[in-house]
Every structure is written in C-alpha cells, then in structure tokens.
Amino acid sequence: MDCGEGAQRGFVKYGLGLNREMLILITHLHGDHVNGLIGLLQTMSMSRRVRKLTIVAPGELLGWMNNTVKVFQIGLTFEVQFVAVKTGTVLRGTDFRVRAARASHSVDAWSYRFEELPRPGVFDPNKARALGIPEGRKWSSLQRGRSVTVKGKKFNPAQVLGPERPGRSIGYSGDTRPSKALVRFFAGVDLLIFDSTFSSKDADKAIERKHSTAVEAAGVAQEAGAKKLVLTHFSARYTRADSLLRDAKEVFDDVVAAHDGLTLEVPPPGAV
Numbered sequence: 311m312d313c314g315e316g317a318q319r320g321f322v323k324y325g326l327g328l329n330r331e332m333l334i335l336i337t338h339l340h341g342d343h344v345n346g347l348i349g350l351l352q353t354m355s356m357s358r359r360v361r362k363l364t365i366v367a368p369g370e371l372l373g374w375m376n377n378t379v380k381v382f383q384i385g386l387t388f389e390v391q392f393v394a395v396k397t398g399t400v401l402r403g404t405d406f407r408v409r410a411a412r413a414s415h416s417v418d419a420w421s422y423r424f425e426e427l428p429r430p431g432v433f434d435p436n437k438a439r440a441l442g443i444p445e446g447r448k449w450s451s452l453q454r455g456r457s458v459t460v461k462g463k464k465f466n467p468a469q470v471l472g473p474e475r476p477g478r479s480i481g482y483s484g485d486t487r488p489s490k491a492l493v494r495f496f497a498g499v500d501l502l503i504f505d506s507t508f509s510s511k512d513a514d515k516a517i518e519r520k521h522s523t524a525v526e527a528a529g530v531a532q533e534a535g536a537k538k539l540v541l542t543h544f545s546a547r548y549t550r551a552d553s554l555l556r557d558a559k560e561v562f563d564d565v566v567a568a569h570d571g572l573t574l575e576v577p578p579p580g581a582v
C-alpha cells in the first residue's frame with residue numbers, strides 16, 4: 311500500500327521477497343507515496359521477477375510509469391497489470407477483493423479496503439463417515455464447497471461443514487481528513503492503518519493541509535468499530551510518536567504507532 315521513496319530497500323532489508331504474488335495499491339500522486347515505485351520495478355527486474363504484478367492507482371500514474379520505464383530502459387522481466395482506481399470493487403482475486411473509496415486530501419486521493427473472502431466452514435470427518443461418504447476425492451470436493459453424489463444420493467457441503475468462516479479485512483486511509491464516508495467504508499475492519507500526521511496541538515495544520523490528527527484517526531477507528539488501529543505518516547516535526555500515541559489512546563485503546571519493519575499478526579475474526 312503506497313510506494314514511498316526507498317521502498318525497494320525496505321523490501322530487501324525485511325526479506326519480503328521480490329517474486330511473490332503481489333499487489334500495489336497507490337492512494338494518490340504525491341511524491342512520498344509514489345517515488346519508490348520505479349526503483350521497486352527496477353529491483354524486481356534485476357532479480358528476474360516473472361510473476362505478473364498488479365498496480366491499482368489513479369489513472370494518471372500509468373503514462374508517467376510507462377514513460378519512465380522506457381526512458382530509463384528498465385526492461386521489465388514481468389507483466390504489469392494496471393488498474394485505474396474507481397469507487398467500489400476495483401479488483402477480485404480467487405480469495406480476496408479490494409475496494410476503494412474517495413479520500414479527502416489536497417489532490418485526487420483514495421482509501422483502500424483489502425478483504426479476504428469468507429472461507430468454507432471446518433470439515434467434520436465424523437459426519438461424513440456417518441453419512442457413508444467414502445474418504446478421498448469426495449471429501450475434498452465437499453471441503454471446497456461442492457456437492458457430491460454417492461450411490462445415487464446427493465450430499466451438499468452444509469451437511470459436513472461447520473459455519474462459514476469470515477475473512478480478515480485491512481483498511482488503509484492514505485492521506486486524508488477524517489469523514490463519515492470513511493467511517494462507513496472502514497466499518498468492522500480487523501486492522502485500520504490511518505493518516506496521523508499531526509497531534510491535537512497542531513489540529514489547525516491538519517485542516518489546512520488536509521491530513522488527520524492522531525485523535526481524529528482514533529475517532530474513525532472507534533466509530534467504524536475497527537479492531538486495531540495503526541497510526542502512520544507522522545510529520546517530521548515530531549521526533550517521537552509518543553505524544554501522538556497518547557493522544558489516540560484517549561479515544562481508542564488498541565492502537566500502535568507504525569515504524570519501518572513493524573510486523574503485526576491479524577488474527578481471523580472470532581479467534582481468541
């Protein structure tokens with residue numbers, strides 16, 4: 311999500327892998343959100359990436375990207391699928407989808423919501439045996455949600471599977487003012503990553519520059535019923551994120567301040 315300057319160095323440093331299945335979501339065309347893209351594409355090509363790369367971004371990015379790749383003679387070793395962002399579902403995969411909503415920033419800007427699709431419930435082998443369904447191919451079909459026929463009798467997955475398991479969702483605001491529309495867009499996300507450029511003391515600057523304060527980020531998380539909040543995009547005027555974190559904690563409990571290399575587990579909904 312976004313590709314700031316030095317993105318490729320971070321990829322290498324944290325061992326994220328340059329040939330993995332990957333999706334890049336760009337929120338808006340400010341340098342600190344896109345300057346790392348060309349470097350990342352070049353590093354991927356140098357490490358002989360072969361898998362297709364999908365980029366979702368404001369449509370204007372495409373011309374700049376293609377032109378720069380050409381002028382620098384980067385010679386991409388993989389296919390790039392470019393998707394111009396629009397409101398609603400922008401991309402569907404076999405087990406996920408990505409939705410976008412308009413953010414409120416000084417230029418055309420977007421927020422993203424990455425969602426795993428619900429998974430079939432847990433398979434109960436005892437039930438399958440009791441129904442006389444033989445182990446093997448028929449079991450795996452049922453596990454994948456397909457009906458099977460045994461000796462002329464039809465069995466459907468609901469007879470042997472537990473309740474459907476909801477997928478996880480991650481919301482990312484990009485640079486934005488808080489809004490009711492974003493509260494609705496991020497409803498119930500497991501993880502919300504939100505613009506937290508300023509502290510409450512500098513609330514006037516947040517309004518003027520179309521960013522959010524830590525308290526406003528926490529307010530969105532609280533109203534949206536997010537499970538966890540990550541504050542990010544801190545102004546260089548703060549040497550430490552402590553005061554921003556303190557601000558946010560007054561409104562929303564489960565909050566952390568992002569830093570390079572931060573790793574978080576996102577447990578499936580309902581897990582304890």
Ligand SMILES: [Zn+2]
Nearest residue numbers: 338340415485
């Ligand atoms: Zn910006």
